[in-house]
Amino acid sequence: MALLQLSAFPSTIESIFRNAPLAIQIAMVFIVVAITGTALAYYSILRSRYRGYRRDKKLSVLLPEIDNLIIDEVLTNPDMQQDIPADQVPLNLEPFQRLPLDRPWARQALTDRIIHFRRNVRGNMGNLLRNLYIQLELDKDTMKKMKSRRWEKKVQALVELTSLNMSIADVTILPLTNSRNRELRAAARHAYIKLSKNEPFKFFDVVTDPLLMWDQVELFRIITTTEGIAIPNFARWITYSGNKSVVSFCLKLVVHYNQLAAVPAIIKLLDTRDHYLRADAINCLGKLKVAEAEDQLVRIYTSQPLHCQIEILKAIGRISSGRNIDFLKTEFLHSTDFDLRKSAAKSLVKNEWFAKQVIDELLATSSPENLRILKHCMNPLIKY
Amino acid sequence: MTGIAETLARIYEGAIFVYGLVLLLTYAMLAILSIIAVRQYVKRSSYHQLNLLAGSPLAPGITVLAPAFNEGLTIISNVRSLLTLNYPRYEIIIINDGSTDNTMEQLVDEFKLVEVDFAFTVKIRSQPIRRVFKSTDPAYSSLLVIDKVNGKSKADAVNAGINIATFDYFLCTDVDCILHKDTLLELIKPVMQEPKKRVIAIGATLRIANSCEFDEGVMTRMRPPRQLLPRFQEVEYIRAFVLGKMGWSYLNCVPNVSGGLGLFDKEIAIRCGGYDHSSFGEDMELMTRMCRYAYDNRIDYAIRYIPKTLCWTEAPTSLKIFRRQRTRWARGLAQLTFAHFGMFFNPRYGKMGLVIFPYNFFFELLAPIIEFTGIIVYIVLSIMGYINWPYALLLLLFVYTYSVMITTIAILWDQITFRYYKSWREVLYLCMTPFMEFLLYHPLIVFFSLQGYYYFLTGKKSTWGNMQRQGFGKKKS
Amino acid sequence: MSKILLIEDDEIMPKIVARILPATEYQLDHVSNGKEALLKLEATNFDYDLIITDIMMPYANGFEILSKVKNQSRPIPVIIVSNAGNEDMIMEGFKLGADDFLKKPILPAELLIRVKRLLMKNT
Numbered sequence: 001m002a003l004l005q006l007s008a009f010p011s012t013i014e015s016i017f018r019n020a021p022l023a024i025q026i027a028m029v030f031i032v033v034a035i036t037g038t039a040l041a042y043y044s045i046l047r048s049r050y051r052g053y054r055r056d057k058k059l060s061v062l063l064p065e066i067d068n069l070i071i072d073e074v075l076t077n078p079d080m081q082q083d084i085p086a087d088q089v090p091l092n093l094e095p096f097q098r099l100p101l102d103r104p105w106a107r108q109a110l111t112d113r114i115i116h117f118r119r120n121v122r123g124n125m126g127n128l129l130r131n132l133y134i135q136l137e138l139d140k141d142t143m144k145k146m147k148s149r150r151w152e153k154k155v156q157a158l159v160e161l162t163s164l165n166m167s168i169a170d171v172t173i174l175p176l177t178n179s180r181n182r183e184l185r186a187a188a189r190h191a192y193i194k195l196s197k198n199e200p201f202k203f204f205d206v207v208t209d210p211l212l213m214w215d216q217v218e219l220f221r222i223i224t225t226t227e228g229i230a231i232p233n234f235a236r237w238i239t240y241s242g243n244k245s246v247v248s249f250c251l252k253l254v255v256h257y258n259q260l261a262a263v264p265a266i267i268k269l270l271d272t273r274d275h276y277l278r279a280d281a282i283n284c285l286g287k288l289k290v291a292e293a294e295d296q297l298v299r300i301y302t303s304q305p306l307h308c309q310i311e312i313l314k315a316i317g318r319i320s321s322g323r324n325i326d327f328l329k330t331e332f333l334h335s336t337d338f339d340l341r342k343s344a345a346k347s348l349v350k351n352e353w354f355a356k357q358v359i360d361e362l363l364a365t366s367s368p369e370n371l372r373i374l375k376h377c378m379n380p381l382i383k384y
Numbered sequence: 385m386t387g388i389a390e391t392l393a394r395i396y397e398g399a400i401f402v403y404g405l406v407l408l409l410t411y412a413m414l415a416i417l418s419i420i421a422v423r424q425y426v427k428r429s430s431y432h433q434l435n436l437l438a439g440s441p442l443a444p445g446i447t448v449l450a451p452a453f454n455e456g457l458t459i460i461s462n463v464r465s466l467l468t469l470n471y472p473r474y475e476i477i478i479i480n481d482g483s484t485d486n487t488m489e490q491l492v493d494e495f496k497l498v499e500v501d502f503a504f505t506v507k508i509r510s511q512p513i514r515r516v517f518k519s520t521d522p523a524y525s526s527l528l529v530i531d532k533v534n535g536k537s538k539a540d541a542v543n544a545g546i547n548i549a550t551f552d553y554f555l556c557t558d559v560d561c562i563l564h565k566d567t568l569l570e571l572i573k574p575v576m577q578e579p580k581k582r583v584i585a586i587g588a589t590l591r592i593a594n595s596c597e598f599d600e601g602v603m604t605r606m607r608p609p610r611q612l613l614p615r616f617q618e619v620e621y622i623r624a625f626v627l628g629k630m631g632w633s634y635l636n637c638v639p640n641v642s643g644g645l646g647l648f649d650k651e652i653a654i655r656c657g658g659y660d661h662s663s664f665g666e667d668m669e670l671m672t673r674m675c676r677y678a679y680d681n682r683i684d685y686a687i688r689y690i691p692k693t694l695c696w697t698e699a700p701t702s703l704k705i706f707r708r709q710r711t712r713w714a715r716g717l718a719q720l721t722f723a724h725f726g727m728f729f730n731p732r733y734g735k736m737g738l739v740i741f742p743y744n745f746f747f748e749l750l751a752p753i754i755e756f757t758g759i760i761v762y763i764v765l766s767i768m769g770y771i772n773w774p775y776a777l778l779l780l781l782f783v784y785t786y787s788v789m790i791t792t793i794a795i796l797w798d799q800i801t802f803r804y805y806k807s808w809r810e811v812l813y814l815c816m817t818p819f820m821e822f823l824l825y826h827p828l829i830v831f832f833s834l835q836g837y838y839y840f841l842t843g844k845k846s847t848w849g850n851m852q853r854q855g856f857g858k859k860k861s
Numbered sequence: 862m863s864k865i866l867l868i869e870d871d872e873i874m875p876k877i878v879a880r881i882l883p884a885t886e887y888q889l890d891h892v893s894n895g896k897e898a899l900l901k902l903e904a905t906n907f908d909y910d911l912i913i914t915d916i917m918m919p920y921a922n923g924f925e926i927l928s929k930v931k932n933q934s935r936p937i938p939v940i941i942v943s944n945a946g947n948e949d950m951i952m953e954g955f956k957l958g959a960d961d962f963l964k965k966p967i968l969p970a971e972l973l974i975r976v977k978r979l980l981m982k983n984t
Contacts, residue, residue, distance in 0.1 A: 435944060438917060438944065438945075439943075439944035439945055439946045439947075439965075440946055440947070441946045441947045441948060443947070464920070464921070467921075467922060467925070468895065468917070468918065468919055468920060468921065468922050470917045471917075472945055472946075472947040472950055473947055473949065473950075521928055522924070522928065522953065522956055522957050523922075523924040523925040523927065523928035523929075523957060524924075524925075525924075525953065565919060599896075600896065600920060602919050602920060
């Protein structure tokens with residue numbers, strides 16, 4: 001009886017489906033789709049969790065082994081203590097054969113771990129870690145990724161090569177710096193700066209699309225941490241580059257390297273029509289403490305938009321030559337904009353060495369609001 | 385006579401059919417778009433290392449704004465956890481919104497605060513700030529506490545904080561929310577990686593904190609809520625954030641950045657007047673005005689979402705408080721739709737006017753009403769004996785299985801970004817929830833929404849219940 | 862034998878530091894966050910000759926630890942080892958009384974020399 005019903009079941013459904021209006025037919029199809037979909041989702045969740053669990057478990061065994069090997073063979077290598085250059089230190093690779101290095105995931109884990117070590121330590125020890133990477137032929141894996149058709153693999157490879165300071169032929173990397181994929185392009189440029197033996201800064205000349213803030217963070221890190229990179233005079237791009245983001249980035253580098261040779265170019269940049277760039281230039285002059293530019297800044301002050309004016313006031317505070325106390329005082333007392341008054345007050349306080357009298361006088365005579373601003377700026381507990 | 389009734393019934397039937405179909409297709413579309421967006425995020429975060437930004441002098445400054453009203457139970461550990469966020473350049477502003485408990489005293493004692501003369505201009509109106517405090521201990525130099533007159537709303541408190549904020553971006557959160565330590569790094573990343581548009585707001589997934597374990601404001605163990613009501617909410621949040629917001633983010637059509645966690649462009653937030661303290665959904669209201677401002681001023685803007693969970697918040701466990709929360713949300717939605725109706729299908733407002741607003745109108749605002757009338761029609765018809773029961777049940781089954789599938793997919797996408805929870809058992813436990821959601825949780829939402837609309841229409845004075853907290857102290861672990 | 866406390870949430874750094882500072886001369890204790898550090902310091906009654914700490918850590922950041930340590934009657938010398946490149950942050954550390962700052966990645970020899978120098982100065 002039950003069997004009969006069971007075998008009749010599909011045919012009943014079929015007949016319902018045939019005779020149903022369209023909406024019901026669609027609904028019936030979708031019920032099947034939804035149930036299958038849900039089942040598939042369950043399966044995928046379980047599978048991905050299981051895989052993740054397996055990976056974690058394998059890594060939890062492998063990573064301590066890798067760490068111990070690296071510590072024994074690289075960090076406590078007896079030659080390391082005697083400051084023998086890394087290139088002349090023979091590495092004992094035999095113990096590494098214990099690792100399952102025939103497996104790609106294990107090789108990847110080892111590469112990542114070497115990079116992780118190198119993020120914490122540099123110098124001779126860092127170089128020896130790099131030698132380990134090369135001698136275990138992990139670089140071949142990376143190069144294979146470079147040839148992959150998937151762009152994210154290429155990016156990953158470029159990141160690995162840059163982190164390990166591996167040189168790559170210009171022919172491999174230059175085409176990628178013009179890739180249509182933005183991320184790949186950026187990664188290739190970063191790698192080029194870090195690894196190219198010829199002019200690393202060449203791409204500043206040719207880049208036309210804006211450097212994103214994130215790119216600047218990466219570039220800044222690469223440029224300031226690469227050993228043996230020849231730092232050019234950034235005035236070259238500040239003067240000639242048509243790419244505003246390159247100019248603004250170069251200004252930051254000029255500040256970092258305290259590159260006073262670039263000052264004339266920066267002063268010339270004050271004439272630019274782009275007021276954001278002008279503000280950056282003023283900021284840079286302040287941070288470099290270029291006292292010669294002070295008078296010009298004061299001269300152009302009245303014709304500037306608000307944010308440039310604020311930058312000028314800040315710059316005078318940073319330069320703190322004491323030559324423009326009266327200007328700051330006037331701005332503090334008579335400006336109608338609150339932010340200008342506050343910036344003027346801050347700069348006065350920074351010029352305290354010369355402005356002590358003026359500040360005392362202002363403290364005694366200011367309106368309650370101005371007094372509050374002054375006290376705010378003089379309070380060492382308040383940072384901004 | 386019967387002819388007209390029949391035609392009307394046909395039209396009604398057809399309209400409901402189209403409505404349902406569009407809704408289902410939208411969900412299918414969101415499911416596809418969100419997985420593309422989620423995978424993109426996962427790919428990118430594999431090589432964009434956060435510690436690079438954490439160590440960079442070029443990181444843009446961020447102000448963290450956290451309003452507190454009678455949070456004496458948790459205030460200290462939560463401020464401590466804010467102080468340990470991974471970010472090189474940020475300040476924390478705690479806004480004590482006229483607490484009547486010892487919140488302020490605790491802060492003063494713990495962080496050695498003293499009152500300072502703080503000069504600022506009022507760019508957005510708020511209740512007056514009484515005092516500003518800084519710590520005498522340089523270890524807490526990034527902390528600033530303001531004591532203001534209670535403005536009876538979070539909006540007012542945050543506005544006061546925006547006036548004091550130094551940096552160009554501000555993170556808006558609640559003192560009782562627990563943040564992931566990389567929150568600031570993660571949220572600023574989309575701003576720094578956007579090639580053309582101006583990113584005016586960024587949000588991330590929120591989750592329910594109820595059954596998680598915390599130790600001095602740091603989450604130590606993540607767990608799906610044990611109680612049913614919070615668990616429903618966890619599932620709902622996953623669906624709304626990972627599937628919904630991520631899908632919309634792909635189209636640059638994010639309707640709202642949640643009030644629990646969001647990073648905003650300060651300049652635009654100030655220009656459009658900050659939060660509206662009279663709104664019941666102040667986060668969505670601000671977002672709408674920011675978009676509107678951007679369109680009016682031809683700013684090519686973007687709002688982004690991140691699938692990673694960065695914030696844990698305590699969910700209501702009692703029906704009473706849950707009802708208060710949801711009627712408030714519904715009321716806020718009604719208010720917002722009414723106030724900005726000029727954007728409805730207005731091509732001047734681009735995607736906002738043609739996609740986001742109509743979607744919100746039809747599928748968020750009207751949905752409870754349509755569902756409710758649908759049920760009434762069904763009851764009437766069944767009394768009159770017009771119902772073809774097998775068909776009706778089939779349709780119901782269809783909606784049920786489909787909703788379970790969408791929610792399960794959302795949980796799957798969520799698991800792809802990160803292997804949340806400790807074991808697969810906990811995930812399965814969570815996966816069981818959608819089966820009950822349709823019958824138990826969903827009717828509640830519909831009902832509370834309708835109640836919210838009713839309050840909106842009648843203008844009922846709302847009582848300002850602050851949610852009762854249990855506190856994430858050690859005692860829970 | 863000098864007692865050194867290393868506060869660092871990276872898992873590899875302690876292993877490296879342990880190799881740089883020979884165990885025959887230095888007794889190195891390692892904790893991985895601010896809370897453990899404070900507990901350890903209190904449990905040992907601040908009995909350390911030197912502290913090496915990171916800045917960004919869970920529970921309590923490096924600044925808080927610095928401030929606690931430097932407010933003791935016998936201030937312990939502190940070296941900050943961090944990847945922070947933000948000048949303000951480094952200045953903040955020095956303002957709080959940090960004795961030295963090393964940026965990651967570190968040079969092993971440099972760390973060793975600075976540790977020695979600070980220990981010499983304080984004996």
